[in-house]
Structure formats: structure tokens, C-alpha cells
Amino acid sequence: MKNKLLTDAALIAGLLLLSAAVFFALPKGGEGREVCVTLDGEEFATLNLYDDAVVDIGGRCTLTVKNGEASVTEAVCRDGICLRHRPIKRAGESIVCLPSRVTVKITGGTDFVI
Amino acid sequence: MKRLIAAILAAVFLCGCRAAPKRFSSQFFDVFDTVTELTVYCESQDEFYRILRICHDELIRLNEIFDIYGDSGESAAAALNSGALSDCPAELYELVESGIEWYDLSGGKLNIAMGSVLSLWHDCREKGVLPDSGELSARAGHCDIKNIVLDGETVALGDPEMSLDFGAIAKGYAAEKAAELIEETFSGSFALNVGGNVVTRGGKPSGKWEIGIEDPNGGILTTVKVAGECVVTSGDYQRYFEYDGKRYHHIIDPETLYPAENWRSVTVIAGDSSVADPLSTALFLLDESDGRELLKKFGAEALWVAPDGGVIRTEGFSEYEK
Numbered sequence: 001m002k003n004k005l006l007t008d009a010a011l012i013a014g015l016l017l018l019s020a021a022v023f024f025a026l027p028k029g030g031e032g033r034e035v036c037v038t039l040d041g042e043e044f045a046t047l048n049l050y051d052d053a054v055v056d057i058g059g060r061c062t063l064t065v066k067n068g069e070a071s072v073t074e075a076v077c078r079d080g081i082c083l084r085h086r087p088i089k090r091a092g093e094s095i096v097c098l099p100s101r102v103t104v105k106i107t108g109g110t111d112f113v114i
Numbered sequence: 115m116k117r118l119i120a121a122i123l124a125a126v127f128l129c130g131c132r133a134a135p136k137r138f139s140s141q142f143f144d145v146f147d148t149v150t151e152l153t154v155y156c157e158s159q160d161e162f163y164r165i166l167r168i169c170h171d172e173l174i175r176l177n178e179i180f181d182i183y184g185d186s187g188e189s190a191a192a193a194l195n196s197g198a199l200s201d202c203p204a205e206l207y208e209l210v211e212s213g214i215e216w217y218d219l220s221g222g223k224l225n226i227a228m229g230s231v232l233s234l235w236h237d238c239r240e241k242g243v244l245p246d247s248g249e250l251s252a253r254a255g256h257c258d259i260k261n262i263v264l265d266g267e268t269v270a271l272g273d274p275e276m277s278l279d280f281g282a283i284a285k286g287y288a289a290e291k292a293a294e295l296i297e298e299t300f301s302g303s304f305a306l307n308v309g310g311n312v313v314t315r316g317g318k319p320s321g322k323w324e325i326g327i328e329d330p331n332g333g334i335l336t337t338v339k340v341a342g343e344c345v346v347t348s349g350d351y352q353r354y355f356e357y358d359g360k361r362y363h364h365i366i367d368p369e370t371l372y373p374a375e376n377w378r379s380v381t382v383i384a385g386d387s388s389v390a391d392p393l394s395t396a397l398f399l400l401d402e403s404d405g406r407e408l409l410k411k412f413g414a415e416a417l418w419v420a421p422d423g424g425v426i427r428t429e430g431f432s433e434y435e436k
Contacts, residue, residue, distance in 0.1 A: 041141045090334050092326040101143045110337060111153060111318075113326035114310040114347045114381070 035070045037063060038103045049089065049106065060100035070104055072097065134319055135302060138162035142170055145177040146285050148309025155303045155319060165300050169292045173308065176288040179203050180280050182229065183236070194269055195229060195277035202268040209280055209287055210262060210269050212388065216283065217259050219408060220396035225368050227259040229277030235366055239355045244362070250371045257368065281364075286346060286391020289313045293387070303341075310347055313387045317341030330378035330419055338434040344387035348394040349379030349419075365398050374399050377418050383434055384414035402426060 035047040039058045047053055053065045054073075061082060062074035069087035072095055082097035091108020135155040140162075142150050152169050154162050181189045190206045193199040213226030230253040238245045253275075261272035271278070289308040293315060296304060303316030305323050314323045322339035329335035330351045338345060350363035350373065367374040380397040384390035389412050397405040397416055406428070409416055415431040 038141055041143065086332055090326070092324070093328075093334065096149045098143060098147070098149060103141055103149060110324045110326040110334075111305060112151070112307045112312055112323075113328055113334060114307070114312060114345065 034107045035063070035065055036105045036107045038105075040101045044102075046107075057100075057102050061097055061102055063104055070106065071095070072102075072104065075100065137318075138166075140166050145170075145173040146181075146288065146309055147183070148285070150309065151307045153305045153307075154300075155316075156300070161300075165296055165304070168296055168299070169306065172292040172295050173288055176205060176284075176291060179206050180209065180284040180288070182233075182277070182279060191278065191280060194271065197271065197274055199269065205287075205291070207264070207267070207269060209284060210264065210278065212287065212392070213278070213280065213283055214259060214262060214264075216392045216396065219411070220392075220400065221404065222259075223368060223399035224282055224392055224396045225257060225259055226278050226280060226283065227262060227276055228257045228366070228368055229279035230256050230275060231368075231371055232279045232281065232366060233277065235362075235364070239353070239362070239364070242355050242357065244357050247371075254368075254371055282395040283388070283392045285309055285311045286344075286387040286389070289391075290344075290386055290388040310352065311387050311391055312340075312345045314340050314342055314344065327381050327417065328379070331423060335419065335425070336417070336435050338381075338383065338431075339436070340383065340434060343383050343385060343434075344390040345381065345383050346387065346390040346394045347379055347381040348398040350377075351379070365395060367399055375421065376401060378421055378423075379419045380405075381417045381431075382409075382414055383416070383431065384412055390414065 033049055035049050037044045037057060044057060045055060047065055049065060049070065050068055055063045057063055060076055061072050064071055064073040069089045071087040072082040072085065075083050075097060077097050077099035079099060082095050085095045088095055088106055091106050092110025092113040094103055094105040094113060096103050135157055137153065137155055138159060139151065139153040150173060152166055154165050156162050179190045182191045182195060190199060190203050216224045231250060234245045234249060234253055256273050256275035258273065261276055263270040263272055285308045289306055289311045290313060293306055293313045297315060303318060305312060305314045312325055317323060322341040324337050324339055325345045326334040326337050327347060330349055348365060354361050354363040363373045365374050377398055380394050382390045382394040382397065384393060393412060393414055396408060402418065405416065409428060415428045417431050418426040
């Protein structure tokens with residue numbers, strides 16, 4: 001009976017440790033991981049920041065993901081502000097193209113960057 | 115013993131599955147010439163769409179009153195500027211009153227009657243050219259805020275050459291109004307970001323909202339954690355154009371008639387976004403000691419980024435960075 005109790009205690013302790021490990025192992029969002037793209041306010045694509053990609057966004061601009069950074073590399077909009085925006089990589093950073101109604105945002109722990 | 119274990123496991127399991135509110139987020143582009151993002155923690159997508167609708171409709175309504183550049187047709191503010199305002203919306207009256215108050219609070223630095231000068235800069239920014247200095251000086255002669263006539267119901271301009279510009283105060287005012295309207299039927303947590311004017315209500319299930327503050331030289335300078343407060347940044351990197359390799363941003367000093375050069379950016383944390391928005395612009399135009407005096411009046415906190423990249427913060431601001 002005593003052994004049984006010990007086994008049970010060990011089981012509970014093990015479960016608690018396991019859940020704690022899972023909790024702390026989850027990404028905290030300090031480093032952004034995904035690039036979330038919206039077009040006209042609707043989700044258009046979600047990309048892995050660490051998989052290099054070149055994506056056409058509805059014919060309005062081209063998003064390039066390279067070496068863990070995302071930038072707009074081509075655009076048909078009138079002002080080109082999105083083209084001049086420096087590459088983004090940190091959680092919460094975003095590039096907005098108002099005329100094309102496109103946003104590119106690194107998702108993670110930060111809710112907004114202003 | 116088995117029962118005990120089962121009970122513990124069941125309790126752990128049930129805690130994990132408690133119907134936590136989900137995060138919903140949406141953006142729109144059709145108000146205040148900027149991007150707006152609403153994030154809500156609520157039970158269902160239907161509930162989110164209901165709240166989004168309330169927020170979007172209210173911001174469209176207010177934009178249609180305050181928009182002086184005519185993107186949304188003939189607004190009340192545009193009618194006021196052209197001398198044809200017949201029926202003054204209460205919100206316009208209130209915003210004009212607030213503008214006059216901020217003129218006094220900022221020692222004349224924040225001046226909503228500077229529309230004629232600002233519209234010249236606005237047009238030049240669109241074309242990528244510099245305004246003619248003679249034209250700037252001529253227009254500066256029509257920026258006397260005392261020429262705004264309030265009679266308790268309607269607004270009129272005593273100088274036909276004068277026009278009002280609410281760029282420094284309208285977004286914060288509108289964001290606050292929209293948040294108040296959402297709160298009438300929703301008691302949960304949400305954050306509304308109208309072009310850098312962030313209004314929060316409550317926190318997130320996991321803690322506080324985390325707002326990154328952009329470093330004017332690139333990257334993120336710091337992150338502030340808020341639950342219920344408003345955060346606004348005025349910076350020289352938000353709206354600008356370049357001419358001959360020099361950057362000309364959108365916050366114009368009424369004394370020089372050129373972009374203010376005291377600071378690269380100023381971030382303000384305050385309880386009310388209709389205060390935080392004008393306060394951040396006023397601080398951008400004022401020196402540090404006058405800025406600190408103004409902050410005290412509202413119990414607000416601020417972070418300044420100087421032209422050399424140096425950072426100044428109020429003591430209370432640091433508390434939000436922990």
C-alpha cells in the first residue's frame with residue numbers, strides 16, 4: 001500500500017513537472033516567428049519568418065521574407081512608403097501600405113508597435 | 115487513492131478547459147487616413163463582429179465630421195472651413211472647445227487654427243516639394259485662434275482666410291468615443307489602435323497589453339505594459355517626405371512654420387486618449403521642462419527621444435516598462 005502511495009505521488013509530481021516544462025518551453029514571443037499578411041483587412045497569408053519566400057499580395061505588392069526579415073520589395077501604390085520601410089523582424093513590428101490596404105505584421109508577444 | 119488522483123486530474127483538466135475568451139482582431143483603412151486595428155477578447159466570432167461593427171461605424175461617423183481633406187465627402191469641419199456650416203454637430207463643437215483649451219495649455223504651440231499653414235505643408239508633402247516661405251508667412255497671418263467664434267451651439271470663423279485642422283486631436287478623441295461606445299454593451303477586454311493612438315480596456319487573459327515603442331532610428335526602443343491606459347506616440351518618422359536628402363515631417367512648429375526639431379518622438383501614457391493625443395503633440399513641440407509641467411496637470415507619463423538618440427523618461431513611465 002505504501003509503495004502504491006509513493007507511485008501515485010511520483011505520478012502526480014511527474015505530471016506537474018511535465019506541465020511546467022511545457023509551459024516554460026512555449027515561445028514567449030520576444031522574437032517574432034510568423035509574418036501575418038492582411039489584404040483589405042482580411043487575413044491573406046501567414047508565413048514562417050525563417051522560411052525565405054517571395055509572395056505576391058493580391059497584385060498590389062510583393063512581400064519578401066529573407067534571413068528572418070520581412071520587407072515589401074515591389075509595390076504599385078502611389079507613395080511607396082511601404083517600399084522605403086526598413087525590414088521588420090521583431091514581434092509587433094509592421095509595415096502598412098495604406099493605398100493598397102495591405103499590412104504585414106510580425107506576430108508574437110507584443111500587441112502593437114507605435 | 116485512485117479516486118483522489120482522478121479527482122485531481124479532473125480538476126486540472128477542467129481548469130485548463132474553462133471557456134477562456136478568445137482573441138479576435140481586425141483592421142480597417144477607411145478612417146482618419148490611417149490604419150485602425152481592433153483586438154478583442156470575447157467568447158465568439160459573432161460577438162467580435164458585433165463589437166467591430168459598433169467601433170467601425172462610430173469611427174466612420176466621426177471621420178465624416180472631422181475630415182477636412184474631403185476624402186469622405188463634405189464633412190462638417192470642411193463646411194466650417196469654407197464658411198458654409200449650417201448645423202454644427204455636438205462632437206465638432208466639443209472638439210473645437212478642446213482645441214482652444216489645448217492652445218492655452220501648450221502656450222500656443224498646439225494650434226488647431228493653423229489649418230491654412232498645415233494644408234500648404236500637406237499639399238507639398240503629397241507633391242514632394244517644399245512650400246514657398248513667403249506663402250507660409252502669408253498664411254501664418256491667418257492662424258489667430260481668437261477668431262474662432264463659439265456661441266454655445268455653433269462654431270464660426272471670424273477670418274475667412276483661416277481654417278481649422280484637427281490632425282493633432284481628432285484621432286485620440288474619436289478612439290476614446292469609440293471605446294466608450296463599445297463599453298456600453300461589452301465589459302470584456304479590448305485594445306483599439308487608431309493610427310498609433312492605442313486605447314486599452316482591461317488587460318489580456320495572460321496579463322497586460324504589450325505596446326512596443328518604435329525607435330526612430332530603427333527597431334523597438336522599449337515595450338510598455340498597460341491595462342486600461344492609453345498610449346500615443348508623436349514622431350518625425352510617421353508622416354514625412356524627403357527633399358534634397360532632408361526629412362520634413364508633419365508636426366509643424368507655429369513659430370518657425372517648419373517641422374519641429376526638439377525631439378524625434380514623444381510617447382505619452384494617460385488615462386484618456388482624447389488627452390494623450392494632444393498631449394503627445396504638445397510635448398513634441400515643447401521643451402522638456404514645459405512638457406513636464408503639462409504632464410503633471412494630467413497625471414500622465416512620457417518618454418522623449420532626442421535628436422541625438424538620447425532617451426528621457428518620467429519616473430512613472432519606467433513603471434510601465436517593467
